[in-house]
Amino acid sequence: MEQYKVEKSSVLLTNIFANRVDRMKSSDIRELLKLISADVISFTGGAPDPDAFPSPDDLRDAVEYILANRDKAFQYGITDGLPGLRKSLIDFMYRQISIKADLPNVLITIGSQEGLEIVGRLFINQGDKVAVGLPTYLAALQAFNLWRPKYIGIPVDDNGLNTVILEEMVRKHKNTKKPIKFVYVVPTGQNPTGTIMSLDRRKHLLEIASKYDLFIVEDDPYGFITFRDDIPPRIKALDEEDRVIYLSTFSKIFAPGIRLGWVVANETLIKQMSLAIQAINLCPPNFNQYMVKYFLDNRLIDRNIPRIREIYRVKRDAMLSAMDEYMPKEVTYHRPDAGFFVFAYLPDYIDAKKLLYFAIEKEKVAFVPGRSFYVDGSGYNTMRLSYSLPKPRVIVEGIKRLAKVIRNSLMR
Amino acid sequence: MEQYKVEKSSVLLTNIFANRVDRMKSSDIRELLKLISADVISFTGGAPDPDAFPSPDDLRDAVEYILANRDKAFQYGITDGLPGLRKSLIDFMYRQISIKADLPNVLITIGSQEGLEIVGRLFINQGDKVAVGLPTYLAALQAFNLWRPKYIGIPVDDNGLNTVILEEMVRKHKNTKKPIKFVYVVPTGQNPTGTIMSLDRRKHLLEIASKYDLFIVEDDPYGFITFRDDIPPRIKALDEEDRVIYLSTFSKIFAPGIRLGWVVANETLIKQMSLAIQAINLCPPNFNQYMVKYFLDNRLIDRNIPRIREIYRVKRDAMLSAMDEYMPKEVTYHRPDAGFFVFAYLPDYIDAKKLLYFAIEKEKVAFVPGRSFYVDGSGYNTMRLSYSLPKPRVIVEGIKRLAKVIRNSLMR
Numbered sequence A, B: 001m002e003q004y005k006v007e008k009s010s011v012l013l014t015n016i017f018a019n020r021v022d023r024m025k026s027s028d029i030r031e032l033l034k035l036i037s038a039d040v041i042s043f044t045g046g047a048p049d050p051d052a053f054p055s056p057d058d059l060r061d062a063v064e065y066i067l068a069n070r071d072k073a074f075q076y077g078i079t080d081g082l083p084g085l086r087k088s089l090i091d092f093m094y095r096q097i098s099i100k101a102d103l104p105n106v107l108i109t110i111g112s113q114e115g116l117e118i119v120g121r122l123f124i125n126q127g128d129k130v131a132v133g134l135p136t137y138l139a140a141l142q143a144f145n146l147w148r149p150k151y152i153g154i155p156v157d158d159n160g161l162n163t164v165i166l167e168e169m170v171r172k173h174k175n176t177k178k179p180i181k182f183v184y185v186v187p188t189g190q191n192p193t194g195t196i197m198s199l200d201r202r203k204h205l206l207e208i209a210s211k212y213d214l215f216i217v218e219d220d221p222y223g224f225i226t227f228r229d230d231i232p233p234r235i236k237a238l239d240e241e242d243r244v245i246y247l248s249t250f251s252k253i254f255a256p257g258i259r260l261g262w263v264v265a266n267e268t269l270i271k272q273m274s275l276a277i278q279a280i281n282l283c284p285p286n287f288n289q290y291m292v293k294y295f296l297d298n299r300l301i302d303r304n305i306p307r308i309r310e311i312y313r314v315k316r317d318a319m320l321s322a323m324d325e326y327m328p329k330e331v332t333y334h335r336p337d338a339g340f341f342v343f344a345y346l347p348d349y350i351d352a353k354k355l356l357y358f359a360i361e362k363e364k365v366a367f368v369p370g371r372s373f374y375v376d377g378s379g380y381n382t383m384r385l386s387y388s389l390p391k392p393r394v395i396v397e398g399i400k401r402l403a404k405v406i407r408n409s410l411m412r
Helices: A028-033 A056-068 A083-097 A111-123 A138-145 A163-174 A199-212 A267-281 A286-297 A300-326 A352-363 A392-411 B028-033 B056-068 B083-097 B111-123 B138-145 B163-174 B199-212 B267-281 B286-297 B300-326 B352-363 B392-411
Strands: A106-109 A129-134 A150-157 A180-185 A215-219 A244-249 A261-264 A341-345 A382-386 B106-109 B129-134 B150-157 B180-185 B215-219 B244-249 B261-264 B341-345 B382-386
Touching: A028 A352, A056 A286, A056 B056, A083 A106, A083 A261, A083 A286, A083 A300, A106 A111, A106 A267, A111 A138, A111 A180, A111 A215, A111 A244, A111 A261, A111 A267, A111 B267, A129 A138, A129 A163, A138 B267, A150 A163, A163 A180, A163 A199, A180 A199, A199 A215, A267 B111, A267 B138, A286 A300, A286 B286, A300 A341, A300 A392, A352 A382, A352 A392, B028 B352, B056 B286, B083 B106, B083 B261, B083 B286, B083 B300, B106 B111, B106 B267, B111 B138, B111 B180, B111 B215, B111 B244, B111 B261, B111 B267, B129 B138, B129 B163, B150 B163, B163 B180, B163 B199, B180 B199, B199 B215, B286 B300, B300 B341, B300 B392, B352 B382, B352 B392
Parallel strands: A129 A150, A129 A180, A180 A215, A215 A244, B129 B150, B129 B180, B180 B215, B215 B244
Antiparallel strands: A106 A261, A244 A261, A341 A382, B106 B261, B244 B261, B341 B382
16 A cells, blocks of 8 residues: 555544544543553453354355355345345254244344444433443443443342342332333353353343333353353243343354344334344345355354364363462452353452553553443452463463462552 | 244333334335335336446455455454555545545445444434435435434535535524534435536535535445546545545445445544444454455456446436436436436426335336435425346336326326
8 A cells, every 4th residue: 555645734623523422432441452462462352263263165165155146145135134044043043042033033233233232222211221230241331321321230140140139129220210121131151251140040030021021131142152061041032021132143153254143032123123224234244144144054053163162161271270270369250151251350459450551561461451341330350351362372371471460469 | 944933922012112213214215115026127226236246256266365364354353444455445545536545544334324324423413404415315314313413405406416505504504503514415426316516516515614614424335336537526535624524335336245335534533433333333344344355456346347337327328218218208307427326307296106106006117206315305206216226128118117107197
């Protein structure tokens, strides 16, 4: 590329933004992560291991299938998503996770992030109360924030969101002007804790939703990346009253670079979601949808899931055993049963964000400070460690470095 | 697919929508178009001709290039878009349309529709005044409507948006509580009229923007599909004060099925746009971006543009000469110099929407009633006829049928 000098008198339009722009801030995390150079061991993002991506030969075969459907694959599509893909996906969900759906219940999105965007857009009026985990997935909060909800934080422990406390909070807010409207939950491989909500709590959550007339947003990006056998059914699979909006993504079981996710919900909700997407970006890419349809129809994703699980199980084990060995006893952490992350708690006099500067500068290791995952301003002494991308031996080295940083901060 | 019966007690969540949902209505057009069966000749959508799509052999080569970059192509990307693609695009814009930009001025979007979505989200407060053509592109209005602007309609004639009237309106609203904030314009192949804004008016528009401190949104999906030689420079290429937000798309010069578009603007605006996209869908698909980069770097898009122009020129000519021959003299229309559409005016006692029912039911031909393109409630006697998809002989047959419907309605 030549560099084209852009010489403008630059009247610079600084006062033209709408008043909602202050709700579109870059997260602390992203700003901090810009400090990371190539020699830093990074436990930051949730990027999949490229070993989990589809194989070149399968992809070439998929491309021949796409070319056989060239006139449609390159054309505009239906806003709801390619019907053929939605059908294949319905079969996939039934055989893999016992979720039953018909075509009008399924919508294809640009990653599950677009599902979160639409949930915010369609359901959150200013001041509406939304119950979320303490901690919970940061980017869901970013998507919801634009619409100015009031968050009600519910503690998460090794069995997931604490539904007893949830029910207390729902009851407490029931007769206020704004009762709790919906519960956002990541029950299977919670982000950031990696915990799996117990079956009892899943059932209790549905009971609460029914009793107090709430709905549930079940976000399930990591539900296929599980490390034990007794995974309870998805909340959507237990949902008798159609109160669950289920979101998932092909990012972890196929590849994030194709940006496809999906929503399963009541037909009326899907229709309205589809109208929202029309205005946002018209429709998801047909090309990518034919690609995923090929992989689904040939059971290539089904066959890949056990292999992918093994990739991440090995990495999780590497991180946990390194932590068991090297971390000072003051550091506690969840032992994740699913997903990409170990979530750790430091002594409460340590600010993880301050620690991050030392970690990057002195020891060349990076993590995500946990505070952004807490809607109540707490969690400053927590950290999320992703094991999805680095190789196992790099994970061990990174944990050694991190343990050193933490030990040093304990002595201060 | 097996059909999974979804048996739910269906408490049906009808009262859960946010109060902005009434601004996300399906357009009349889309509802009407559901009536279209396979035997109807359709002049409705703006779908490209598949003959204009990339060739299978080039695509296979592109896939090998993508596979050589597999670890990145399948991975999450940068919210602003793949830097390599943005560099290739900067070169492309410079050689094709004399727009100068640096990397921080360019953002990749999901079609140019996502550019429109972001413009609305970032710049429109409730009641903000936005000047648009009479008529103007329907889906831009749909994207903006969510934020409740007040539209100021400015007539469009064969030389594009009338900037003399624009200046009058800008002056009139200047000292009100809400002056006109920006002008949305499709100067090169206006949708729906197909007109090209004259150079004088482009310069005048920039003068107005400078004098009254407005900004300009230049939407350019059809700027490469032109049918005469003396196309004036893009407004962005004349923009000395960085007042233009330029939007375009690969949908017409490559394929809509990959859903990629782009924005060129001041760096400060691009940064804020990028934050908005983070919350909407994280990032555009890397896979698709590598694909387009391959086609740009090998000049395959440049080489294809003259061929694509010829495809649509032949179709435009087929439609115009059929209209000249068969349409009653009461029907007038623009002779498009660019784009996919002929826009026609019926006698003012004819409602094009009512006509559409007869056209579909009796004569098996469909078009888009023009009223939705008018922000002032006028245009009920107008129609948009797309020639992009049907074969030339089908276009002629469709125009014959449509002329018959119109002749019949003239006699009523």
